[in-house]
Amino acid sequence: MATPAKTLSALLQRTLINDHEEVLKACNASLQHSKGDLELQHIKFVALLKLDRYDDALRVLEEGGDRFKQRVHFERAYALYKIGEFEEAKNIAKRVPEERGARHVEAQASYRSEDFANAAALYRNLAGSQAIFEDEENDLRINSGATDAQLEWTRRGDLVREKKLGRENLEAFETAYNAACGSIARGELGQGEVLLKRARDLCNALDDLTDQEKIVELLPISVQQLYVVSKLGKTEEAETLASGIALEEIPDSSTKQIAQNNKLALSSSSSNPYLSHRLFHSTEKLPKTDNLFRPQAERMQQNGLALNLLASKASGVIKTTGNILSNSVPTLSPHINNISVLNAAAHAQSQLAKLGLKQILPLLEKRPKDVGLVMTIIQLYVLTNNHGSAITVLDSLLKRLSESQTPSDQDILYAPGLVALQVSLYTSQGRKSHIKTILAKAASYWRHKSKPPSALLQAAGLSLLDSSDPEHQSIARDIFSTLHTQDPSSKSATAGYVASHALTFPEKVSSEADTLTPVARLIAGIDVAALEAAGVPHLPSTSTTATSRKRALDDKSKPAKKRVRKSKLPKDYDPLKTPDPERWLPLKDRSTYRPKGRKGRQKAAEKTQGGVSGEKGAEAKGGGGEGVIKAVEKKPGGGQAKGKKKGRK
Numbered sequence: 001m002a003t004p005a006k007t008l009s010a011l012l013q014r015t016l017i018n019d020h021e022e023v024l025k026a027c028n029a030s031l032q033h034s035k036g037d038l039e040l041q042h043i044k045f046v047a048l049l050k051l052d053r054y055d056d057a058l059r060v061l062e063e064g065g066d067r068f069k070q071r072v073h074f075e076r077a078y079a080l081y082k083i084g085e086f087e088e089a090k091n092i093a094k095r096v097p098e099e100r101g102a103r104h105v106e107a108q109a110s111y112r113s114e115d116f117a118n119a120a121a122l123y124r125n126l127a128g129s130q131a132i133f134e135d136e137e138n139d140l141r142i143n144s145g146a147t148d149a150q151l152e153w154t155r156r157g158d159l160v161r162e163k164k165l166g167r168e169n170l171e172a173f174e175t176a177y178n179a180a181c182g183s184i185a186r187g188e189l190g191q192g193e194v195l196l197k198r199a200r201d202l203c204n205a206l207d208d209l210t211d212q213e214k215i216v217e218l219l220p221i222s223v224q225q226l227y228v229v230s231k232l233g234k235t236e237e238a239e240t241l242a243s244g245i246a247l248e249e250i251p252d253s254s255t256k257q258i259a260q261n262n263k264l265a266l267s268s269s270s271s272n273p274y275l276s277h278r279l280f281h282s283t284e285k286l287p288k289t290d291n292l293f294r295p296q297a298e299r300m301q302q303n304g305l306a307l308n309l310l311a312s313k314a315s316g317v318i319k320t321t322g323n324i325l326s327n328s329v330p331t332l333s334p335h336i337n338n339i340s341v342l343n344a345a346a347h348a349q350s351q352l353a354k355l356g357l358k359q360i361l362p363l364l365e366k367r368p369k370d371v372g373l374v375m376t377i378i379q380l381y382v383l384t385n386n387h388g389s390a391i392t393v394l395d396s397l398l399k400r401l402s403e404s405q406t407p408s409d410q411d412i413l414y415a416p417g418l419v420a421l422q423v424s425l426y427t428s429q430g431r432k433s434h435i436k437t438i439l440a441k442a443a444s445y446w447r448h449k450s451k452p453p454s455a456l457l458q459a460a461g462l463s464l465l466d467s468s469d470p471e472h473q474s475i476a477r478d479i480f481s482t483l484h485t486q487d488p489s490s491k492s493a494t495a496g497y498v499a500s501h502a503l504t505f506p507e508k509v510s511s512e513a514d515t516l517t518p519v520a521r522l523i524a525g526i527d528v529a530a531l532e533a534a535g536v537p538h539l540p541s542t543s544t545t546a547t548s549r550k551r552a553l554d555d556k557s558k559p560a561k562k563r564v565r566k567s568k569l570p571k572d573y574d575p576l577k578t579p580d581p582e583r584w585l586p587l588k589d590r591s592t593y594r595p596k597g598r599k600g601r602q603k604a605a606e607k608t609q610g611g612v613s614g615e616k617g618a619e620a621k622g623g624g625g626e627g628v629i630k631a632v633e634k635k636p637g638g639g640q641a642k643g644k645k646k647g648r649k
Contacts, residue, residue, distance in 0.1 A: 001244070020050040020051050021051070022050065023043065023044075023047045023225065024044060024047040024051070024641055026046065027040050027041075027043050027044040028044070031044070032335050038064070038067065038068055038071060041060065041064045041068055042068075042072060042075075045057050045060055045064075045072060045075060046075060048060065048615065049075060049078065049079060052082075053420040053596055054079045054082045054083045055083060057075075057079050058076075058079050058080070058083070061076060061079070072102060073092055073093075073095050073096045073100045073102070074093070074096050074099060074105065076092055076098070077089045077090075077092040077102065077106070077109070077389060078105050080092065080109075081105055081108060081109045081112070082289070082365045083288070083289065084287065084288030084289040085288075086109045086110075086113035086293075087109075087113050088110035088561055089105065089106075089109040090106055090110050090115070090118075091442075092560075093105045093106035093109060093297055095107060100126070100133075102131075103122055103125070103126055103190060106110045106118075106122060106128070107119045107122035107123055107126070107143070108143075110122065111143070111146070111147055111150070113246065114150075114293060114294055116147055116150045116151050116152075116154060116156070116159075117144075117151070117156065119147045120144070120148065120151065120159060120160075120633070122160070123140055123143055123144040123147060124144070126140055127140045127144065140170075140174070141168060141177055142174045143460050145169070145174075145175050145178030145179060145182070146178045146181075148161075148162075148178070148182055149178050149179075149181035149182040149185060149206050150161045150293065152181075152182050152185035152186055153181075153185040153293070153295050154294070154295065157185075157186065158451070160182070163182075165179055165195075170195075170198060171202075172202065172204035172216070173198075173199040173200070173206070173221075174199075175202040176198045176199035176202060177195075177196070177199040177220075177221060177224075179195050179277045180192045180193075180195035180196045180198075180199060180224065181224065181380045183195060184224070184227075184228060188353060189231055190232075191227050192548055193229065193232065194226050195227070196221055196224055196225050196228065196554075199221050200218060200221050200222075200225075201216055203217050203221065204218075206571055209612050210306055213441065215249060215611075216251060217247065219245065219246075219250050219255065220252075220255050222241055222243065222244065222245050222252075223245065223258055223259045223262060225241055226238055226242055226245065226259075226262045226263070226266070227239045227262055227550075229241065230262070230265070230266055232375060235266075237567055237636040238266055239266065242262070242263045242266050242267075245259055245263065247259055247260060247263075252290055253283075253284060253286050253287065253290050254290045254291065254292050254296075256283070256583035257286065257292070257300070258292075258296065258300075260279065260283055261280065261300060261303055262277060264280055264307075265303070271309050272334060273307065273310035274311050275309055276310070277307045277308065277310070277311040277313075277422070280303070280304060280307050281304070298335040301335075302335070302339070302342065305317050305320065305321065305339075305342045306428045309342070309345060309346060309350060314346040314347075314349060314350075315346075317342060317343070317345075318346045318347060319345035320344065321339050321340070321342055321343035321346065324336070324339050324551075325339060325340060325343060325367065325370070328370075330370070330371060330401065330404075330408070330409055330412050331406075331408075331412070332371065332411075332412055332415055332417070336372065337370065337372030337375065338614075339372070340367075340370050340371070340372025340373045340376070341372050341373075341375070341376050341640060343363075343373075344360045344363065344372075344373055344377075345376075347359050347360055347363060347498040348360050352380060352383060353380065353383060353384050357377065357380050357384075359379070360373070360376065360380070361377065364377065364393075367396065368397070368400055369400055369409075370399065371397070371412065371418075373381045374393055374394065374397045375421075376392050376498060377390075378390045378394055378421070378425075381393065387425055387428045387429060388429070390425055391426070391429065392426050394418075394421065394422065394425065397412060397475050397492075398418070398422075401413040410445070414441070414442045414446060415458040416442075416453045416455065419438060419439070419442045419456060422435075422438050423435050423439070424436065426438070433465065436463055436464060436467050436469075438474060439459065439463050439464060440460065440464060440471075440472055440475050442456060442460060443456070443457055443460035443461070443464070443475055443479050444475060446481055447478060447479065452482070454483060454486070454487075457482065457483055458483060458492060458493070459495065460475075460476075460479060460480075461475075461476045461479035461496050461500070462479050462496065464476040464479070465496070465499060465500060473500070473504075476500045477500040477501060477502075477504070478494075479496075480496035480499075480500045480501075481497060481498040481500075483496065483497070484496075484497040484512075491516070491517075492513050494515060494516060495516055497509060497512060498512050498513045498516065
């Protein structure tokens with residue numbers, strides 16, 4: 001005779017009950033008599049999942065023991081995914097072989113754990129096989145589009161298979177929205193704006209959504225539109241969009257936080273920074289299931305630190321950024337370098353030019369390989385028109401990186417951005433030979449890498465083609481050979497390939513030369529005679545610009561202008577009168593000088609020409625010619641001190 005638990009288990013398998021609460025009650029009643037029935041535990045576990053009670057379901061799983069865990073890998077992975085344990089859910093879903101549902105869970109968990117490369121591969125495999133669920137094909141297209149957009153945001157766009165939009169991307173508002181996000185991540189803001197408008201129109205045209213459901217779906221589109229039109233400089237349109245976004249109607253916490261950030265960024269120029277700081281930090285903490293992706297979280301952190309600076313909280317910014325930078329190594333990460341810039345701004349109290357440099361330069365001794373700090377110092381030097389010091393600081397960083405044995409430091413040394421900065425600074429100083437040397441070294445380094453930056457190689461090749469050095473010519477040939485092999489359809493790579501081999505191996509590039517646009521067609525609209533008559537313009541040399549501190553040589557062809565001095569004659573000058581012959585003597589030495597007062601006249605009388613006279617002279621002669629001046633006898637009484645001021649006692 002079968003036990004009641006087994007009978008109920010078999011009955012539940014053959015019965016269709018839409019109320020999951022009733023199923024759960026029946027399982028609980030039967031498990032009181034048979035706690036070890038795996039079938040009943042499985043049914044209870046699924047019922048809890050259907051009721052969205054994922055924490056309770058995992059608690060039942062732990063109580064069931066290892067035997068029960070081995071039975072429900074797929075359901076366990078799904079429950080972990082729903083509570084935000086994405087990494088663990090992904091690892092458990094991998095253990096379920098050849099089950100399509102498990103692949104969906106693994107792909108979704110990979111997406112939320114930001115393993116976008118794995119998610120993209122899983123979605124491609126699922127799309128390549130026959131769909132077994134209803135509307136699965138449409139869901140795969142939507143999820144694949146979202147994954148491709150995230151790959152673009154994380155600078156891994158080389159993994160995106162289809163960048164060209166197809167008709168299927170414009171048929172549903174979800175796919176149009178994902179395509180717009182991918183375009184925005186690539187910097188194609190105009191195309192992103194068009195696709196967002198298309199997504200909005202498609203959503204409004206749906207008949208199977210209620211008005212409230214349409215509002216919920218349109219809010220994320222509006223938030224993304226606000227970002228795009230703000231970046232495009234359409235301030236009035238952005239303000240209109242911002243006024244139409246109701247934060248309280250956004251159900252997702254992450255979307256609400258982004259909308260709050262975008263609205264504050266739009267009004268930051270005219271609002272109170274202290275109020276903006278308060279509003280920014282008033283948003284609620286995000287749950288694990290709705291966390292921001294890493295690029296979003298990094299941007300939000302930077303915006304928060306910037307608001308702290310505006311709110312005069314520099315000490316807090318120094319502490320926060322210092323903790324982040326304490327364990328950092330030389331890197332090209334935009335986030336770390338932006339944090340370094342904010343740290344420098346906090347130390348400088350947001351001052352520029354010499355005042356800012358005075359506070360920031362001591363930091364370079366503590367962090368000599370900090371790329372963000374070096375970029376900040378260089379920018380401040382450039383603002384003060386001190387390109388020489390900027391080059392010195394950059395050369396010091398590059399020297400330290402070249403002496404390092406870490407492979408990642410070598411990638412930073414020849415990073416396209418740093419190479420471009422070197423070229424720009426050396427161009428401002430007219431150092432053409434240095435530019436060719438830098439580009440030659442960078443090209444030689446990247447040519448041996450699996451994914452060389454084509455823009456850098458092409459710029460280096462064009463510069464080295466103008467060099468008379470045979471070694472530079474050889475490097476240019478190798479560069480354009482590599483670029484032409486990678487992309488034979490590129491006109492610029494083909495033209496460089498032909499130009500670099502035309503003098504040495506013309507027969508090797510004859511077929512490629514025929515594919516280029518004929519010279520006659522290129523110069524068809526050019527008036528050669530007018531150009532020849534106009535002459536060749538010459539740009540002023542950077543060493544002789546108007547900002548030079550050296551004085552230019554005088555032009556000898558022009559006569560020197562005589563300086564007209566102002567007349568120094570007195571106002572009452574009469575040319576008919578004879579000038580006073582004693583006019584060159586001081587006033588007191590003139591014969592017409594008459595001193596004022598009794599004492600003045602007495603002094604004037606004593607100034608006789610020749611020897612001394614009077615009583616004082618006789619006193620000076622006393623003493624038998626021994627050269628001793630006789631002291632004047634003091635009279636009794638206090639008349640001697642008459643007229644003198646008393647000193648302080």
